[in-house]
Amino acid sequence: xxxxxxxxxxxxxxxxxxxxxxxxxxxxxxxxxxxxxxxxxxxxxxxxxxxxxxxxxxxxxxxxxxxxxxxxxxxxxxxxxxxxxxxxxxxxxxxxxxxxxxxxxxxxxxxxxxxxxxxxxxxxxxxxxxxxxxxxxxxxxxxxxxxxxxxxxxxxxxxxxxxxxxxxxxxxxxxxxxxxxxxxxxxxxxxxxxxxxxxxxxxxxxxxxxxxxxxxxxxxxxxxxxxxxxxxxxxxxxxxxxxxxxxxxxxxxxxxxxxxxxxxxxxxxxxxxxxxxxxxxxxxxxxxxxxxxxxxxxxxxxxxxxxxxxxxxxxxxxxxxxxxxxxxxxxxxxxxxxxxxxxxxxxxxxxxxxxx
Numbered sequence: 001x002x003x004x005x006x007x008x009x010x011x012x013x014x015x016x017x018x019x020x021x022x023x024x025x026x027x028x029x030x031x032x033x034x035x036x037x038x039x040x041x042x043x044x045x046x047x048x049x050x051x052x053x054x055x056x057x058x059x060x061x062x063x064x065x066x067x068x069x070x071x072x073x074x075x076x077x078x079x080x081x082x083x084x085x086x087x088x089x090x091x092x093x094x095x096x097x098x099x100x101x102x103x104x105x106x107x108x109x110x111x112x113x114x115x116x117x118x119x120x121x122x123x124x125x126x127x128x129x130x131x132x133x134x135x136x137x138x139x140x141x142x143x144x145x146x147x148x149x150x151x152x153x154x155x156x157x158x159x160x161x162x163x164x165x166x167x168x169x170x171x172x173x174x175x176x177x178x179x180x181x182x183x184x185x186x187x188x189x190x191x192x193x194x195x196x197x198x199x200x201x202x203x204x205x206x207x208x209x210x211x212x213x214x215x216x217x218x219x220x221x222x223x224x225x226x227x228x229x230x231x232x233x234x235x236x237x238x239x240x241x242x243x244x245x246x247x248x249x250x251x252x253x254x255x256x257x258x259x260x261x262x263x264x265x266x267x268x269x270x271x272x273x274x275x276x277x278x279x280x281x282x283x284x285x286x287x288x289x290x291x292x293x294x295x296x297x298x299x300x301x302x303x304x305x306x307x308x309x310x311x312x313x314x315x316x317x318x319x320x321x322x323x324x325x326x327x328x329x330x331x332x333x334x335x336x337x338x339x340x341x342x343x344x345x346x347x348x349x350x351x352x353x354x355x356x
Contacts, residue, residue, distance in 0.1 A: 083109055084325035087317070087353055101134060101354040102142030104324060108315070110149050113326070114156060118312035124153065124166050125309065126347040131174040134351060136181065140191035147200055150174070154207045161216050165245070168211050175204045227254065235260050242310070244270055244298050267294035274308045275301050314344040317353070324353065 016023055085107045087099050110126075113119040127150060130138070138146060150170075157167045178201050181190050190197055226234065238260060241247055244267070251261030260266075271280055271294055283300050285293040316327050320341040325331045335341045345353070 083107075083329040084323050084331040087322050087324050099354065100139070101130075101137055101351070102139040104350075104354065105130075105138065105142045106145055108324065108326065111152065114149065114153050116313065119314075119326075120156075120163065121166070122311040122314055122347065123149075124163070124170055125311075126350060127153070128170045128173055129347050129351055131170065131177050133177075135174075135177060136190060137354075138191075143191055151203075151207075154211070158210060158214065161214060164211055164214060168208060171204050171208050171211075175201060175208075178204070227256075231256070231260065235263065235266070238263075238266060239269060242270075242273065244295075244302070262295070264291070264294050267298050268292075270294075271298050271301060274298075275305055279305050309346060314346065315350060316342045317345045317349075318342050324350075 085099060085104050087104070110123055113123050127146070130146065135143065135146070154167060154171075157163055178197060182194060182197055182201070226237070229237075234257070238247060238250065241250075247261050247266065247270075251258040279301060280297070283297055283304065285297050285300065287293050313327060315324055317324050318331060318333055318335075318338070318341050320335040320338075321331065321333050323331045323333075324345065333341065
């Protein structure tokens with residue numbers, strides 16, 4: 001019959017598991033080891049508590065910086081470590097899930113892009129395309145980020161007094177889209193309370209009113225102006241304008257510019273720049289004198305076909321790595337010749353990358 005006691009293996013002793021294995025100890029040694037282990041465990045718990053508190057504080061601070069960035073009210077914004085995004089539409093062994101339009105909109109730092117004159121028109125066009133059809137596909141954070149970027153764009157236009165017309169067209173398009181989307185709030189097409197979107201629509205109307213009341217300040221310098229240039233130079237400058245509406249506005253300044261703005265060669269070049277020959281042949285308009293009405297043809301073509309888009313700087317897409325990035329930020333390409341793999345992405349091409 002086995003020995004019945006605290007430890008049946010041997011009377012008065014106990015087995016303790018140590019780093020070197022199981023050892024046999026007496027009662028006194030066991031109490032001493034227990035006291036040492038308790039002190040060690042207490043110190044370890046205190047150390048773990050300190051590390052836990054530090055990590056929690058760090059996570060809270062990081063989340064606050066990221067939240068402040070999305071709210072655009074931080075002095076030290078939180079930036080993503082990588083200024084590019086991998087565009088993947090399906091699951092692979094290396095990656096799971098897919099990239100969304102909202103995720104790309106948050107990652108590619110459009111807040112800094114609107115400060116760059118080369119990228120301003122590109123971002124405005126992209127915002128307009130999103131406002132037309134892609135706003136419900138954005139996440140709640142991306143929709144909030146969209147409105148914050150739009151507010152910065154409007155403020156920049158009010159300060160610089162430039163690019164007023166495209167921003168007004170953007171706000172009108174967005175307001176018309178929101179009017180139809182708010183009516184379908186029960187179908188969960190927009191994220192957030194309906195009162196928030198009504199407030200945002202009121203802000204859009206207020207911005208439109210501010211843009212309507214904007215007054216272009218005359219330059220204070222008394223040097224040579226556009227009107228002081230010879231007619232040949234004025235016409236040469238007008239040939240560099242890519243929008244016919246700008247020519248019409250310029251022709252309303254004075255009678256001399258009105259004559260130059262009616263130049264047939266000027267409107268012919270505009271038609272040939274924006275539209276293909278096949279499109280022009282379908283919309284021919286001849287005057288009573290047997291001459292082509294290039295100005296009327298231009299505005300008729302604008303109603304039937306899209307303009308040719310040209311931007312100073314655009315997003316780049318690497319066909320080898322499937323990465324979307326701004327040209328000056330670069331990306332870790334693994335191709336032998338990275339420049340041959342990169343191609344510019346138009347605003348509509350950016351939208352099409354995220355259509356499934």
